[in-house]
Amino acid sequence: MLSHPTLPEAPVSASCHDDDHPHEECAVFGVWNAKDAAALTALGLHALQHRGQEAAGIVSYDGRFHSHRGLGLVGDVFNDPRVMATLKGNCAIGHNRYATTGATLLRNVQPLFAEFAFGGLGVAHNGNLTNSDSLRQELIRRGCLFQSTMDTEVFVHLIAISLYATVEDRLIDALKRVTGAYSLVVLSEDALMGVRDPMGVRPLVLGRLPGEDGKEGSWVLASETCGLDIIGAEFVRDVEAGELVIIDDNGIRSLRPFGETKPHFCVFEYIYFARPDSVLEGLPVYAVRKQIGKELAQESGVEADVVVPVPDSGVPSAMGYAEASGIPFELGIIRNHYVGRTFIEPTDHIRNLGVKMKHSTNRPALDGKRVILVDDSIVRGTTSRKIVDMVRAAGAKEVHMRISSPPTKHSCFYGIDTPERSHLLAAQHDLATMAELIGVDSLAFVSLDGLYRAMGDGRRERYCDACFTGNYPIPLVDHDREHGPGTA
Amino acid sequence: MLSHPTLPEAPVSASCHDDDHPHEECAVFGVWNAKDAAALTALGLHALQHRGQEAAGIVSYDGRFHSHRGLGLVGDVFNDPRVMATLKGNCAIGHNRYATTGATLLRNVQPLFAEFAFGGLGVAHNGNLTNSDSLRQELIRRGCLFQSTMDTEVFVHLIAISLYATVEDRLIDALKRVTGAYSLVVLSEDALMGVRDPMGVRPLVLGRLPGEDGKEGSWVLASETCGLDIIGAEFVRDVEAGELVIIDDNGIRSLRPFGETKPHFCVFEYIYFARPDSVLEGLPVYAVRKQIGKELAQESGVEADVVVPVPDSGVPSAMGYAEASGIPFELGIIRNHYVGRTFIEPTDHIRNLGVKMKHSTNRPALDGKRVILVDDSIVRGTTSRKIVDMVRAAGAKEVHMRISSPPTKHSCFYGIDTPERSHLLAAQHDLATMAELIGVDSLAFVSLDGLYRAMGDGRRERYCDACFTGNYPIPLVDHDREHGPGTA
Amino acid sequence: MLSHPTLPEAPVSASCHDDDHPHEECAVFGVWNAKDAAALTALGLHALQHRGQEAAGIVSYDGRFHSHRGLGLVGDVFNDPRVMATLKGNCAIGHNRYATTGATLLRNVQPLFAEFAFGGLGVAHNGNLTNSDSLRQELIRRGCLFQSTMDTEVFVHLIAISLYATVEDRLIDALKRVTGAYSLVVLSEDALMGVRDPMGVRPLVLGRLPGEDGKEGSWVLASETCGLDIIGAEFVRDVEAGELVIIDDNGIRSLRPFGETKPHFCVFEYIYFARPDSVLEGLPVYAVRKQIGKELAQESGVEADVVVPVPDSGVPSAMGYAEASGIPFELGIIRNHYVGRTFIEPTDHIRNLGVKMKHSTNRPALDGKRVILVDDSIVRGTTSRKIVDMVRAAGAKEVHMRISSPPTKHSCFYGIDTPERSHLLAAQHDLATMAELIGVDSLAFVSLDGLYRAMGDGRRERYCDACFTGNYPIPLVDHDREHGPGTA
């Protein structure tokens, strides 16, 4: 008799990161020519908090550079008016970090600030360079000094060693050396700059605050449009893939350091990362998610009594599923938003009680029902299993799981913290085994076709969907060098 | 010409309490005969965090009493394993506090612990005594020493001065002296006790954790069933209005110190305070809220394109409204759950930008639409106005506001932090003026009849709805003495 | 063969309390009619920091009472200007606490503030009531509620239950109920009061700050004159044994609630507790200490090369010894004043290295020398042993220890934290055994006669020297009740 497949044991954790989602690593923000620039930056970072909760930092400039960085939420790092008062100036950049390694060290918090031949420079970065290890080793051999483990430091060294004279030329020189996915916001003494990698994998948007009393207005850069909305800035446009925008006292200029490039925007931003009220590359995130739910209903409909989202990310897709299927949408799972730090070290006793810090079931909405659970993705499968168990314990007669993304079979190398392939449930098991492992009566993922239909037809080639397809649009320089090509 | 009515200026605040809701003051929790009693209490308090976020405390007993209290969320106050390790014992009680006055002083944090003739006693209290000022003055005249400003201290002094011998008799003696709304959890050296006032205004439920290995199980008391669910405890029943349950090594006993009493459970718990997954007095909160939304749709239907909740509390009613009306339910407003402390002192400049820390609009779901906004209540009206403005700024063509409670015209004296009547919008203006002040095209509240229909027929006399009707079931001793009867 | 006597193992501790001295429990301070009263109080407490380092608190009054208390040094508890700004008013009292029990709980920090029939009252207390357990039990039986374990709370309850009308009469009523050693500073809405027990065991001095611009000056109360000096206040006089001074808008009055009393001031204040620059009961502390050193030299002279103090408390006596003996005074032991909290949990390895956080030897001043070590007292003997070992390791050929107090053979019940008799080295062993245990070539204590000679003749009956003689001038009510009379 064959042994039964089992899930790796779920990490028993009560932290805010106990969920089993891929994690975005960062948000960036910048503002030029605005009163209270640092305060506006703090607000922008607050609106972008979902992209990184481990650390935050701001660099401002008023003839001199000022900076403050710390571990924690934006509201914790910048809650002292005396600190805000030191961040003087009419321009500023900021950064939220999601920690990829166990402990976020303070030396790894952005924006990175350094002194160059041409003056100071602050840099905030969202993404991941695929040739950073190679570059790092080369730079170290050359005598460059690395004081952190961040990709951003590689980039900043490339600016430092560039033989060009101006910040702008050095920045472009550096950009041409790096491979990978990145959206950068850069503050020099003369300009605020924003740049997206040639494929435009990570988002970056441009906005504008009207000036008061007939004065010149302000320019704003943010990872998502919700970072504009919070301060009342108007959305102007997405910074384009491969575009460098330079904002200075003469206005705004657009450069194309890489010439024409072919965009491949991260499709997972629509599925999970971005805030639902953001509009990225012309598509409203919320509408895409709802539409995916509709596609799911059409592709993998099942008879049931209620459609229940795994909150918060599964809500719009579940709404779409309910709308398309006619099955009532119910809040069968409640999320406790007060979860902060881990605060109870679980004993065996507590572990056996099946304590859930973050989710609880709304029993009357589940008891005796055939339940369609809608979630955005399955990574390791451990959280899914726990949630299914909860829902069954609340009396659900059947549990059918519907996932608003295709199976996640490949790791991301472009700025998202995913486990290695060997820990991706969908990379290791077929659908039937996955269903068994997760404990559901049926399991379905939206198809890749369905996903792209939800996003509007004919645009498929404009996206990066490597996590589903393994088609990596940007060379995995470091990975291939270490593991050999085609192993990702 | 008449001058135009205007709203009082909205408080410009970025804190987590900038919303314009009534505020619950407390949660209580207790556990008897359980391993890790303090950890279970911390978990229970975490699940009840929505009832009070300003301070938390736990008292445990293992032959000696142990206690820890602090300002902040449960997860902040109890995040040090070394602190948890000091809270030894198999029984514990806990408390979450919502601060009614500007600054929560540490000396006002519960549970209150004191030493009596019969030994130590910990007391945690949710509610408000309506004769506490009178009692306090009497007790002070008698020589009692008040070290805090909490009602709970009045109650504890009454126990201390009682001439009865046993804890139980003294507790009952004290209960007979106080008037008001209260749910108390009390831990003595011999027993865990729970009691609700004769009207049962505030909730308290009883649960049970099965014992391991054939051992005797544990008893649990909690403000709401969600406090049982998090630790896997079974709901046994509500503690009844006017009931005192005493749990000790001989099991559980039920006493009726006030004889038969007529329950008047707070109807606002269903509308706003309780967590949607709780079941109170036999009614699931979530189902009641949805049903109110349906009643609203029937009573005050209006042609529109979308039904949009003010999250999170407006969501179930909006779902019900949408279901009943057939108008699509959309998440047109997004809530940022990362809001913690106030962190930006708003300059005029930032104030003018209309910064909203907590809510943002999902423009694509609102732009060009006729919007039905569903919220749970209007207190001062200031937040409503801001949200309506946001929704219009996002392109809504029409805004119709529907409120899932009747107009709040009277202050609560039973444990809810509401402003004085003079600051209650509905106590000062008629519906048309209110609509004008809030800036909506139409405004409707669910009727009192509609509300009770939503809760199931024929039970109306079992509730306290004084905030809507002014029918106060419990005498307002202190208030009447100061302001004269009939002035509330 | 007889077994060798050994010392109890020295507690391996690196904290600032690793020394083996008796510990003072508190300092009190009060100021009336002064601008910046709370700031002056903080300064006074800072100058009195040597009397208690575990916690500090201030209560001020400006029509309302304000208070702030916390764990740590005065400079830590009051280092936030925003906190100081809340302590408004022209009068204030303050308190430093030395923790007698393992952990100082915040609820045990003074001044205690409570609300009475006549208004608020703040009380700060230095000393120990010898009938507090008896009173406490009686008060609890009466229905009084104890929220801390401090003697002060007993006293405050007695004020609360007094049948007299005025604060003053109630205070006197309470004073007559308590037995023990105490110096109290009390702040009511109308007056600042200071009182010493009938024996005047603990110190309390009265000072005066001149008024600015012809205005009425300020009155100051402090545990020692150094608390006056820091703010430039003039010393007026000691509050007398059994005196109650009442300072209000009509000036200062002196009452004698106990009639004529016989003073017994704590002789150990001169030996160790008080700061050397203080003048207590007319005697300068520094001069007394030097003179004791001279007496020691005359009583127990020994041939040696250097006189070395155990810093800081042994310095003046060592100077006196050197002066009288003609043997050079040398700083052979250096004290590290940066020691704050315990910061290294000592492994066996570190313990074996003999790490000393607080003292180090100045080898060139000791190597090859016959050393006379001068210290103020021996309690358990553990620290003495460590210091002797250090001095020998630094090359001392001989070590002769001279102690500037008679042998400490009895516990203090009047406000000093001493171990039980069974842990007092001098209560258990004769001089020869003590010398052997401590590892010295010779050991001598100043005689009781020598001590009193050093303090000026004929005043012996004015002091409490119970720790040396067992003659307790104040009845040990609680102790005798529990252990039987004559057992202390």
Added chain:
Amino acid sequence: MLSHPTLPEAPVSASCHDDDHPHEECAVFGVWNAKDAAALTALGLHALQHRGQEAAGIVSYDGRFHSHRGLGLVGDVFNDPRVMATLKGNCAIGHNRYATTGATLLRNVQPLFAEFAFGGLGVAHNGNLTNSDSLRQELIRRGCLFQSTMDTEVFVHLIAISLYATVEDRLIDALKRVTGAYSLVVLSEDALMGVRDPMGVRPLVLGRLPGEDGKEGSWVLASETCGLDIIGAEFVRDVEAGELVIIDDNGIRSLRPFGETKPHFCVFEYIYFARPDSVLEGLPVYAVRKQIGKELAQESGVEADVVVPVPDSGVPSAMGYAEASGIPFELGIIRNHYVGRTFIEPTDHIRNLGVKMKHSTNRPALDGKRVILVDDSIVRGTTSRKIVDMVRAAGAKEVHMRISSPPTKHSCFYGIDTPERSHLLAAQHDLATMAELIGVDSLAFVSLDGLYRAMGDGRRERYCDACFTGNYPIPLVDHDREHGPGTA
């Protein structure tokens, strides 16, 4: 008539740095092959705390590098056992920092750690490079990235860009590029290294801990011998001027990268910086200080009643003065060692009261006396003036100040924080004017000859006494370039 000279207004400050001494900038420590290496380093830094109180850091190595740095005292930065537990390994280096600029930024805290071609490297530095600005500009032009403002970073970059292969060769290469005063402790993956500049201006000593159980012992490097003493390490020898010691698994080697060099040890270490129990370059600090006092008495004797030190640094010299003059030594000024942070923002009122946080007078020892005050140096003169005023206010009839160093007429560029010449009292005024400004009846400094006599004859050329003589043994590269040669 000429206008009267006046002192610049004394900074009103209550911090621990309100005194008017030159300030040492750093302590370094390192240990190789020892259990609990990080704990030993913390202890060593604790003993060296007098050399820097603003920040502390440790880097350890156990196959990987570990590091922790923070603002505050060693006992504050390393008080969490969980932090200590992360600093694994048998070798470690550490650093205490005195902040030279207003706010110590966390990015300026040492040891600096960076990643090189050859692996990681931690560097801790005491001293000052006189060509760091020049080098910094050159390195920045070359493309080096500066993330702090510390000299140490210059040094580390020079290692990084060296074309040599081994750490050792690169270190030597870097050493040859820098000019200045420095003692460095360096930890690589293979070795612990210590180096002093060619003149050996700043101290560095070598010690040894015996191995347990026949195992190989440990090597220790420390700024002063008191850093060895605390952990029971034996003093082996001073690292020599211009010497590089390399400690690895093969033992210890000594290199002389600069060939033979002429030592010029900082004479001020003996006068003020070093701890009295340290022995530096063969001379015990304490004995030198006492001897200077004797020289002072012989050079500038004056009739008086008492010799009073300004504690703590003036104590040994005052003892020497008293011994030589036969005038009694008295503790006329008491120092409050509990002073931590500034905690009272002084209002005019408090300023006028003449509050002194750190020193108080022992009136009985001063009143009516002719006082010789002994201090170690006069920098700006502001603190001296305050102390003289205090002493007169305590009743001194005459005040004669004697200074145990020659007049400080020149700034230090070798690692000591002194004001510019224009703020040095002795650089601006003759002796008579200085006496008048400070308010003394007479003023005398020890002569340069007297100083050197006190240190033993014939060694004068072995010291740096530039602060007294202006003879700078190391070129002031940056200063001369900016201000012109001969302007220091």
